[in-house]
Amino acid sequence: MPASIESYAMIGDLQTAALVGLDGSIDWACMPRFDSSACFAALLHDEQAGHWRIAPAGRDGSDPGQATSRRYRDDTLVLETRWDTPTGSVRVIDFMPPRGRAADIVRIVEGVSGSVPMAMQLRIRFDYGHIVPWVRRDSTDLCAVAGPDSLWLRTDAPLHGRDLTTHSEFTVRAGQRVPFVLTYQPSHHSPPSPVDPDRALGETEAFWTGWIEQCRYTGAWSNEVRRALIVLKALTYAPTGGILAAATTSLPEQLGGERNWDYRYCWLRDATFTLQALLGAGFVNEAKAWRDWLLRAAAGDPADLRIMYGLDGTRRLPEYTLDWLKGFGGSSPVRVGNAAADQFQLDVWGEVLDGLHLTRETRIGATDQAWDLQRALLDFLEGNWREPDNSLWEVRGPRQHFVHSKVMAWTGFDRAIKAVERHHLDGPVDKWRALRDEVRAEVCRHGFDAERNTFTQYYGSSGLDAALLLIPRTGFLPWTDPRVAGTVDAIVRELSVDGFVLRYDPGHENVDGLAGSEGVFLACSFWLVDALHALGRQDQARQLFERLLSLRNDVGLLSEEYDPRTGRQLGNTPQAFSMVGLVNSARHLGDSTGALAAATEPHHTLNLG
Numbered sequence: 245m246p247a248s249i250e251s252y253a254m255i256g257d258l259q260t261a262a263l264v265g266l267d268g269s270i271d272w273a274c275m276p277r278f279d280s281s282a283c284f285a286a287l288l289h290d291e292q293a294g295h296w297r298i299a300p301a302g303r304d305g306s307d308p309g310q311a312t313s314r315r316y317r318d319d320t321l322v323l324e325t326r327w328d329t330p331t332g333s334v335r336v337i338d339f340m341p342p343r344g345r346a347a348d349i350v351r352i353v354e355g356v357s358g359s360v361p362m363a364m365q366l367r368i369r370f371d372y373g374h375i376v377p378w379v380r381r382d383s384t385d386l387c388a389v390a391g392p393d394s395l396w397l398r399t400d401a402p403l404h405g406r407d408l409t410t411h412s413e414f415t416v417r418a419g420q421r422v423p424f425v426l427t428y429q430p431s432h433h434s435p436p437s438p439v440d441p442d443r444a445l446g447e448t449e450a451f452w453t454g455w456i457e458q459c460r461y462t463g464a465w466s467n468e469v470r471r472a473l474i475v476l477k478a479l480t481y482a483p484t485g486g487i488l489a490a491a492t493t494s495l496p497e498q499l500g501g502e503r504n505w506d507y508r509y510c511w512l513r514d515a516t517f518t519l520q521a522l523l524g525a526g527f528v529n530e531a532k533a534w535r536d537w538l539l540r541a542a543a544g545d546p547a548d549l550r551i552m553y554g555l556d557g558t559r560r561l562p563e564y565t566l567d568w569l570k571g572f573g574g575s576s577p578v579r580v581g582n583a584a585a586d587q588f589q590l591d592v593w594g595e596v597l598d599g600l601h602l603t604r605e606t607r608i609g610a611t612d613q614a615w616d617l618q619r620a621l622l623d624f625l626e627g628n629w630r631e632p633d634n635s636l637w638e639v640r641g642p643r644q645h646f647v648h649s650k651v652m653a654w655t656g657f658d659r660a661i662k663a664v665e666r667h668h669l670d671g672p673v674d675k676w677r678a679l680r681d682e683v684r685a686e687v688c689r690h691g692f693d694a695e696r697n698t699f700t701q702y703y704g705s706s707g708l709d710a711a712l713l714l715i716p717r718t719g720f721l722p723w724t725d726p727r728v729a730g731t732v733d734a735i736v737r738e739l740s741v742d743g744f745v746l747r748y749d750p751g752h753e754n755v756d757g758l759a760g761s762e763g764v765f766l767a768c769s770f771w772l773v774d775a776l777h778a779l780g781r782q783d784q785a786r787q788l789f790e791r792l793l794s795l796r797n798d799v800g801l802l803s804e805e806y807d808p809r810t811g812r813q814l815g816n817t818p819q820a821f822s823m824v825g826l827v828n829s830a831r832h833l834g835d836s837t838g839a840l841a842a843a844t845e846p847h848h849t850l851n852l853g
Contacts, residue, residue, distance in 0.1 A: 249495055249572070249813040250797035252287075253314065253323050254475070257340035258482035260347055261491040263287060263817075264338050266310040268299035268325055275393070275428035276347045278481060278488055279508040279555060281580075283395060283428075285373040288494055288578050289569045291365075293373025298336050298351055298424070300327050301363035301413060316799055319470055320452035321478055322445065323799070332358020334416055341444040342451050343482065346436045347428040350444055355416040364412040364424070368395055372566050372580070376408055382435060386410060394431040398438065399424040460526030461827075463834040468793055471800040472823040473525055476518070479820045481555040485533025486510040486541075487518055488555060490804065490816035496575035497762035497805055497815045504575050506582045507804075507816040509552045509561060512538065512592050513636055514821055515599035521827040523606050535603045539614060542596055546624035549596070551589045551638070552582065561585040584638040591636050593625045594652030598718070601659035604667060615669055622660050622671075626679060629653035635702075636711055637747055641755050644702035647691035648711035654683040655718045684720065688727075697730030707752040708739045710768035713775045723778045732775045742808035743788060744769045763805035763814040766792065770825030774832050782833075789829055802826070 252263040252271070260280065262273035271286040273296075282288075286295035299311075312333075314325040322339040333356035341348055353362060368377050368388045377388035377395070386397040397403075401412045401422050416422055423441035455477060461469045480487050490507035497503035515538050522531040541557040542549055550559055565577035600614050629650065632643035657680040664673040690703040701709035712731050716723045739746050744764035748755060769792055776785035795806050797813070802822035804815025 249803050249815075249817050250801070251310075252801075252817065253316075253797075253799045254478060254491060254801065254818055255321055255323055255338050255340050255349070256478040256491070257343045257347060258478065258480055259343045260340075261478060262338075262340065262349055263491065264323060264325070266314065266325075267297065268311060268327075268336055269295045269297035270338075270349070271295050272492060273349065274508070275395070277555060278491060281370065282372045283368055283370050283393070285369065285569065287492070288566075288572055289373055291367060292369070293569060294367050294369030296349075296351075296364075296366045296368075296426070298353060298362065298364045300329050300334060301361040314799065316471070316474075317449060318453065319456040319474060320449050321474060322449055322452070326356070327360070329358075329360055332356070332360045332418065334360040334362065337445065339445065339448050341439070341448045348439050348444070349426045350439065350441050351424045351426075352441055352445065353416050353422040353424075355418045355420040357418050359415055359417045361413070361415050362422075364401065364410075366397065366410040366426075367408070368410075372569060372578075374566075374568055379405065379410065385435065387435070389431050392431055394429050394433075396427045396429060396436055397424065398427070458526050461524070461831065463830060465793070465830045468796075468800065469525065469827050469830050472826045473521075473527070475801060475818050475823045476521065476820055476827070477527075477530065479818070480530065480533075481510075484540075484556050485530070485537040486553070486555045486557070487514070487534055487537075487820055489514065489552075489821065490819045492816045493580060494575070494578040495572050495803065495814070495816045498575070498760045499573045499807075499810075499812075499814070500575050501760040501762075502575075502577065503758060503760060503762055504571060504577065504579055505584075505816070506561075506563070506579050507819070509554055509582060509585075510537070510541070511552045512542065512549075512599075513551065513589075513595040514824070516595060516602055517824050517828065518820070519599055519602050521824045521831075523602075523608075524831050525827060528608065531603070531606075532608050535600070535608055535614075538596065538599060539617060542617060542621070546593070546620045549592060549621070549624075550585050551587060551592045552585050559585070584634075584640075587634040587638055588631070588643070589636060589638065590629065590631065590633040590646075590649035591652035593621050593628075594654070594656035597621055597625075597656040597659045598652070601663065604663065615663070618660065618663070619671060622656060622676070625653055625656050626675075629679075629683060635709075637709075639755055640758060644705070644755070645690070646702045646709070647687060647699050648709060648714065650683055650687045650691065651715055651718060651720050654680055654687070654720055657683065658719060687720075692727065696734055697727065698734035699727065699731045701748055701755065705755075707749055707755065708735055709748045710735060710739060710745050710765060710771060711747075713745075713768070713771040716778065717774070729779055732772075732779060735772065740764075740772075743791065744806060744808060745772050763807040765805055766795070766802055766819070766822040767804075767825040770822075770829045773829045777829075777832055777835075786833060789833060792826070792829075 273284045274280040285293040311325045312328040326335040337352040377390040427436040493506035494504035541553045563581035563583040569578040635646040701707040745768040747765040801818040803813040803817035804819040
């Protein structure tokens with residue numbers, strides 16, 4: 245089994261991604277899209293489920309172990325992994341060229357010094373490790389075919405088959421380069437066109453360095469922010485502009501537990517935070533593409549709005565389990581699809597309205613289509629905001645009147661009022677004002693614990709919810725309101741582990757209907773950074789932010805959660821929400837005035853200068 249979630253780096257081509265371990269093995273890759281079935285699934289089982297390893301050959305066939313070091317080349321997604329051995333040094337350069345006609349994984353073995361014996365094992369297993377392909381020679385290429393899928397390997401290295409695996413043994417000396425190119429092609433298509441590895445490397449480096457030049461952030465954490473933005477770009481599905489939550493499925497929120505979900509989809513609630521990160525850093529084209537994806541996905545009957553969609557806007561994401569896979573570290577079941585797509589999560593209507601309002605307030609601008617959609621969403625919100633829901637955390641327990649959900653309903657009405665007042669759009673603004681006031685009064689009456697001076701997770705609950713940190717960021721209450729500081733203090737006191745923040749306490753009132761616990765949620769911990777800064781506690785905010793940065797792995801990636809007890813990352817990786825949190829917190833900390841100086845401004849105010 246893989247050692248840890250943080251042992252993986254990601255390469256990608258803006259349509260899919262692969263995870264490369266410290267041992268030189270690609271243990272996860274889905275072809276040809278992020279949400280396609282995996283052809284390498286060792287991440288969720290063992291090597292029998294498919295992997296592709298290139299590393300120095302151990303003595304007498306022994307495992308040579310982990311690499312000496314690795315890094316991304318400057319501001320790119322080109323990964324270099326280096327081994328220093330008794331006979332010499334070697335590096336493996338891994339990358340995926342931005343998608344042309346086919347999906348390619350390029351691996352170049354490069355001799356640095358001395359002479360290093362190398363070994364390659366390519367075990368292709370389509371359908372998440374379930375299907376062994378038929379492998380044949382086609383001229384100088386190796387072709388693996390099963391049903392609709394085929395993979396083509398091109399290399400000058402010697403190849404031979406053994407135990408349903410393709411092997412290669414060769415020696416690389418200083419200055420030598422031995423390339424391998426693996427290309428996906430639908431099996432009914434003709435063989436893919438050859439890829440020149442060195443030319444592809446140059447073009448890939450040029451693409452990433454050219455893209456990151458748009459970055460406008462120049463603050464104290466420039467390297468960290470730029471890396472986070474590159475990861476966020478790599479999680480973008482270029483054909484549609486959709487940004488998926490993570491590149492993986494079923495990496496556990498508790499090692500050995502059942503909290504394993506498929507995150508290879510696009511969540512609507514991430515829209516505002518993602519837009520804020522992209523626009524604030526200067527990436528207008530990506531923000532516009534995400535806004536346009538949002539408009540297409542949300543179009544139709546507002547009652548049918550989903551919390552998440554497929555990369556192309558697909559609505560139905562049926563959930564099923566892959567029972568032949570043991571799961572990462574024995575964490576089962578392994579799930580594909582996500583049943584939460586069918587849940588009622590009230591906050592999503594407010595999130596979409598807030599995200600579209602943000603685009604109206606910034607350089608992306610507004611469209612008639614966007615306002616028509618917002619009017620329809622507001623009509624639905626008017627008739628349904630009083631209903632209980634499953635919350636932003638997609639709990640699988642009973643529906644409740646979650647405070648954050650109600651606050652986002654307030655946000656939806658508030659943004660509609662601002663659209664009329666600031667942009668002279670047409671709408672029943674008096675009715676929306678009355679609804680906004682009604683929501684606020686109800687939340688303050690039923691969702692606030694006066695004895696503890698804190699808002700609660702849902703009406704009648706004594707539990708807390710990290711999403712309560714967002715109350716002042718929406719403008720629901722100003723940062724100067726004592727109930728805001730009281731809520732932040734309560735979360736620090738009751739919902740923190742080693743200074744990091746849980747989403748909620750899973751054991752309290754069994755709110756999510758699942759067994760076990762989970763790690764601290766990294767996006768929520770970044771929200772606490774922002775809250776501490778906004779309350780004028782800059783030193784505490786900065787210290788927490790630096791601690792969160794220290795949780796990144798050696799190449800700057802964050803997963804969804806973290807276990808302070810074991811010091812290990814948990815959940816799907818790399819997690820867009822975590823990287824977005826890093827970008828936004830770095831920007832907020834760069835504002836020396838703090839939010840108390842602008843207490844009435846909602847969270848989407850941007851500095852685009």
